[in-house]
Amino acid sequence: MAELSVLGxxxxxxxxxxxVVRVRQLVRAAAVAAKLSLVDQTKIVTAASELARNTLIYGxxxxxVVETVNxxxxxxxxxxxxxxxxxxxxxxxxxxDGYTTGGGLGLGLSGARRLCDEFELDSAVGAGxxxxxxxxxx
Amino acid sequence: MERVPILKIGxxxxxxxxxxxxxxxxxxxxxDLSERIVSTGARGVLIEISALEIVDSFIGRMLSTIAxxxxxxxxxxxxxxxxxxxxxxxxxxxxxxxxVRTALNVEKGxxxxxxxxxxxxxxxxxxxxxxxxxxxxxxxxxxx
Amino acid sequence: MAQSAAASQVLVKTGDEMSLDTELxxxxxxxxxxxxxxxxxxxxxxSRQLRGRAVQLExxxxxxxxxxxxRAGVAMGTTDAQSPAFDELRSLLAELSRTRxxxxxxxxxxxxxxxxxKDSAQNVLDPAGDGSGLAELYREFLALGRLVDELEMxxxxxxxxxxERVIADQAEQLLELATPVVKLWDGIVAxxxxxxxxxxxxxxxxxxxxxxxxxxxxxxxxxxxTGVPAVDTQVAQHLLKTVVAARLMGAECIVSxxxxxxxxxxxxLGIEFGDIATKATLADALAxxxxxxxxxxxxxxxxxxxxxx
Numbered sequence: 001m002a003e004l005s006v007l008g009x010x011x012x013x014x015x016x017x018x019x020v021v022r023v024r025q026l027v028r029a030a031a032v033a034a035k036l037s038l039v040d041q042t043k044i045v046t047a048a049s050e051l052a053r054n055t056l057i058y059g060x061x062x063x064x065v066v067e068t069v070n071x072x073x074x075x076x077x078x079x080x081x082x083x084x085x086x087x088x089x090x091x092x093x094x095x096x097d098g099y100t101t102g103g104g105l106g107l108g109l110s111g112a113r114r115l116c117d118e119f120e121l122d123s124a125v126g127a128g129x130x131x132x133x134x135x136x137x138x
Numbered sequence: 139m140e141r142v143p144i145l146k147i148g149x150x151x152x153x154x155x156x157x158x159x160x161x162x163x164x165x166x167x168x169x170d171l172s173e174r175i176v177s178t179g180a181r182g183v184l185i186e187i188s189a190l191e192i193v194d195s196f197i198g199r200m201l202s203t204i205a206x207x208x209x210x211x212x213x214x215x216x217x218x219x220x221x222x223x224x225x226x227x228x229x230x231x232x233x234x235x236x237x238v239r240t241a242l243n244v245e246k247g248x249x250x251x252x253x254x255x256x257x258x259x260x261x262x263x264x265x266x267x268x269x270x271x272x273x274x275x276x277x278x279x280x281x282x
Numbered sequence: 283m284a285q286s287a288a289a290s291q292v293l294v295k296t297g298d299e300m301s302l303d304t305e306l307x308x309x310x311x312x313x314x315x316x317x318x319x320x321x322x323x324x325x326x327x328x329s330r331q332l333r334g335r336a337v338q339l340e341x342x343x344x345x346x347x348x349x350x351x352x353r354a355g356v357a358m359g360t361t362d363a364q365s366p367a368f369d370e371l372r373s374l375l376a377e378l379s380r381t382r383x384x385x386x387x388x389x390x391x392x393x394x395x396x397x398x399x400k401d402s403a404q405n406v407l408d409p410a411g412d413g414s415g416l417a418e419l420y421r422e423f424l425a426l427g428r429l430v431d432e433l434e435m436x437x438x439x440x441x442x443x444x445x446e447r448v449i450a451d452q453a454e455q456l457l458e459l460a461t462p463v464v465k466l467w468d469g470i471v472a473x474x475x476x477x478x479x480x481x482x483x484x485x486x487x488x489x490x491x492x493x494x495x496x497x498x499x500x501x502x503x504x505x506x507x508t509g510v511p512a513v514d515t516q517v518a519q520h521l522l523k524t525v526v527a528a529r530l531m532g533a534e535c536i537v538s539x540x541x542x543x544x545x546x547x548x549x550x551l552g553i554e555f556g557d558i559a560t561k562a563t564l565a566d567a568l569a570x571x572x573x574x575x576x577x578x579x580x581x582x583x584x585x586x587x588x589x590x591x
Binding site for chain 3: 216217218220221222223225226228229230234235239240241242243245246247
């Protein structure tokens with residue numbers, strides 16, 4: 001019924017620590033412009049931070065696409081993280097709290113999923129990973 | 139890369155994070171703090187994060203690690219000034235910052251540290267008048 | 283023969299659309315001759331339904347506008363209510379339904395606006411009321427009926443939308459109203475919750491509680507749920523998360539006033555409060571918070587009145 005329209009798009013390459021910070025700032029600015037509540041802004045920025053770091057550490061770098069979208073009823077922020085790294089062999093396992101291969105807390109993926117309204121993960125071993133998250137205004 | 143400044147006030151090291159932390163900056167802060175605790179003999183660490191717009195799992199882990207390291211080095215860590223939205227997000231993320239003490243603001247954080255240190259001072263110094271003893275200890279430890 | 287053709291037209295809704303247009307515009311031309319009579323009857327019917335809640339002159343002005351827009355649309359050669367030819371008519375109707383919805387008119391009172399056109403037109407064309415006046419206008423009347431029904435549907439949809447918006451606005455206002463965080467003592471605030479808690483309201487209330495802790499520098503909060511008849515899993519989860527979040531900020535929460543039914547539900551749902559302090563009453567919770575802040579309450583023996591002085 002409702003057509004999803006994209007109101008604005010920004011792309012950032014992720015190759016260094018500083019790029020992760022840049023992704024955070026970009027998502028924050030978009031979330032403010034989309035009039036997300038303060039808590040929701042914080043949630044989507046935190047999720048973006050986790051995912052951007054994953055792209056850098058596990059994917060060997062990649063890019064982020066941040067979009068402001070409208071589904072006809074409400075506005076939202078959609079962020080896409082893409083890398084051409086080794087991919088994720090067991091997606092279910094990777095989404096389990098506390099599971100990590102990189103020495104972290106293992107909350108990056110699972111936590112990011114909890115912080116967003118929509119979470120899509122597409123990964124193939126050897127071909128890379130693509131994760132898209134969306135947060136809607138309430 | 140920017141570095142977060144560490145201030146020394148009495149027996150407490152004060153870190154006020156005013157920038158959007160890069161992972162490397164966070165790691166550097168962790169190292170700097172460990173060294174400063176040892177070199178100054180500080181008994182308390184106060185990390186003020188009211189300017190932080192987010193705390194993700196990496197920064198969360200940094201805070202926990204700093205608390206653990208400083209405890210090994212005989213200093214108590216208090217994280218102060220976390221924003222409500224940040225706290226709500228951390229809970230949702232599944233991070234509880236185990237082992238990290240928290241306070242609403244710098245003042246209350248200092249109160250906690252003071253109380254701890256006073257208790258210890260009371261335990262250690264039994265024979266001498268409290269005032270002069272505390273004074274001499276202070277001088278002996280921080281000769282600058 | 284003619285009848286079956288008309289019936290198939292209505293059912294299949296295709297066929298000679300062109301002839302329907304001409305039929306409708308012919309009907310409107312006939313009605314145009316009796317415009318004064320039609321508008322009077324129409325205004326009368328609508329006003330009767332609104333029972334004096336709208337000024338007759340105003341109603342007539344509205345209906346005249348609708349009538350003109352309808353004729354203008356039909357003159358452009360279509361009977362499709364969705365076509366751009368009826369843009370002006372649709373915006374008129376939308377505005378009317380929104381106003382009606384906001385002013386609390388019923389769906390019937392809103393719908394009558396367009397619907398009464400059918401009856402009024404019938405009365406104008408068939409003053410005797412025995413059907414003789416309509417005998418030759420059967421197909422024409424059918425075309426009008428179809429268009430009016432379409433417009434009717436549109437009016438109703440707009441009305442419903444407007445009502446939903448009113449309800450949403452009110453819900454939002456309620457949310458803002460119902461977040462009273464009160465100061466009980468230096469460094470102790472309380473959040474007395476009253477009424478049913480849904481997930482959205484709990485979230486708003488809890489955020490406002492945490493913000494108050496920062497603003498007032500209060501390290502102790504009491505969440506009193508004496509006035510809450512029931513909690514579901516989600517609400518209980520929000521409560522728990524708030525307590526944990528407050529801890530991350532350096533404040534302690536006490537939950538007081540848990541009713542026996544709520545305690546039973548929570549245990550049945552497997553919700554554990556863990557090491558979160560719970561107290562039976564707000565007074566008990568305050569006593570606990572005071573002792574945590576290092577404040578003692580001392581009950582003094584009633585002072586005796588000196589006898590001689």
